[in-house]
Amino acid sequence: MEEVVAMEPFREGKPLWELHLFNYPTSHAASSVILKLQHALGDGYSLMSAMLSCAERADYPSRPFTFPSSSSKPCFGKEQRITTTRFWRIWDTAVKVWRTTSDLGWRLLNVTRREDDRSAIRSGNPGIVSVPVISPRIVLSLDRIREVKNRVGSTVNDVVTGMIFYGLHLYNHKMGCDLEGRRMTLLMALNTRITKEFQSVKEMVEAKTWGNESTLVQVPIPSCADVENADPLNFVLEAKKIINKKKKSMMPFMMTRLLKLLWNLKGPEAVSLYYKDFVNNSSLVMSNMIGPKEKIKLADQELKNVCFFLTGLPNSVVASVMSYNGQMTVAMTIEKGFIDPKLLVACMHEAFERISDSANIGMHA
Numbered sequence: 001m002e003e004v005v006a007m008e009p010f011r012e013g014k015p016l017w018e019l020h021l022f023n024y025p026t027s028h029a030a031s032s033v034i035l036k037l038q039h040a041l042g043d044g045y046s047l048m049s050a051m052l053s054c055a056e057r058a059d060y061p062s063r064p065f066t067f068p069s070s071s072s073k074p075c076f077g078k079e080q081r082i083t084t085t086r087f088w089r090i091w092d093t094a095v096k097v098w099r100t101t102s103d104l105g106w107r108l109l110n111v112t113r114r115e116d117d118r119s120a121i122r123s124g125n126p127g128i129v130s131v132p133v134i135s136p137r138i139v140l141s142l143d144r145i146r147e148v149k150n151r152v153g154s155t156v157n158d159v160v161t162g163m164i165f166y167g168l169h170l171y172n173h174k175m176g177c178d179l180e181g182r183r184m185t186l187l188m189a190l191n192t193r194i195t196k197e198f199q200s201v202k203e204m205v206e207a208k209t210w211g212n213e214s215t216l217v218q219v220p221i222p223s224c225a226d227v228e229n230a231d232p233l234n235f236v237l238e239a240k241k242i243i244n245k246k247k248k249s250m251m252p253f254m255m256t257r258l259l260k261l262l263w264n265l266k267g268p269e270a271v272s273l274y275y276k277d278f279v280n281n282s283s284l285v286m287s288n289m290i291g292p293k294e295k296i297k298l299a300d301q302e303l304k305n306v307c308f309f310l311t312g313l314p315n316s317v318v319a320s321v322m323s324y325n326g327q328m329t330v331a332m333t334i335e336k337g338f339i340d341p342k343l344l345v346a347c348m349h350e351a352f353e354r355i356s357d358s359a360n361i362g363m364h365a
Contacts, residue, residue, distance in 0.1 A: 292324065
């Protein structure tokens with residue numbers, strides 16, 4: 001269903017959104033609803049807020065939705081944390097300045113010139129946008145992800161990113177593609193809003209944060225010479241290390257302002273060309289969103305699962321990650337005829353099981 005809807009362009013003279021109802025059973029649910037939205041309407045944060053404003057909790061309709069925390073637990077007490085914060089405040093500022101300068105310079109000089117190598121997950125097909133896609137899904141238990149998170153002192157996002165890193169390595173290995181020495185990067189969508197709390201549509205309109213307040217952060221996909229014998233937890237730890245470095249940089253916020261300046265000077269076509277080259281040169285695009293812990297009730301119908309897909313990108317693999325009601329769904333948009341969907345899903349499941357088993361072994365050692 002998703003594949004058919006994704007390939008149909010928006011009709012001229014019609015709104016930039018469509019609602020498709022498939023009132024027959026599938027392997028996922030008794031019926032399905034697909035809401036197709038043009039990204040020009042807003043980013044995932046804005047659109048999720050709009051959807052929830054039209055819905056209510058299935059258990060207690062009068063109560064607001066609540067959202068899980070993805071952060072890691074602090075490893076020291078309040079007094080020690082205050083002392084540590086004071087001691088490292090100047091150092092932390094210096095690190096942010098250095099990482100921001102380094103990231104910004106590297107991105108401006110190389111991002112539109114350096115292209116990822118071809119691999120089993122990147123065809124490099126120049127006409128990929130018009131190629132049909134397939135949309136497999138991986139559904140995981142959020143509690144099991146948290147077990148790994150607590151074991152390694154990371155975040156939920158670190159665990160999922162590490163699983164994707166590991167799964168991609170397993171897939172390339174099974175496809176006979178040697179990744180040693182190959183350049184592979186992942187583009188991660190990042191919400192640049194200052195607030196960490198979920199806001200209603202009214203609150204975002206009043207704060208002028210409605211719309212596309214997100215940017216893309218380039219993350220190197222770590223290489224591994226012997227993936228079959230590698231420690232699965234190393235992929236999570238490497239993801240944590242890379243993402244933490246990006247958190248120390250103000251580059252995403254600076255790039256947002258520079259792109260707004262480019263828009264004012266050169267127009268939207270220049271910004272579009274920049275993003276086109278940026279995305280086209282990468283191996284994978286990943287976007288994640290935190291959904292409510294409670295089941296959503298929409299038009300008197302409980303939603304069994306909620307996920308989203310990103311389409312129309314020049315990549316062979318796009319991963320859209322969303323939590324909802326105790327589950328984490330990784331929805332993939334993949335190039336039909338190039339990516340083996342069953343093998344890719346199997347590799348992702350295998351990666352998570354190995355990571356989970358390794359975390360449990362370490363916990364009881």
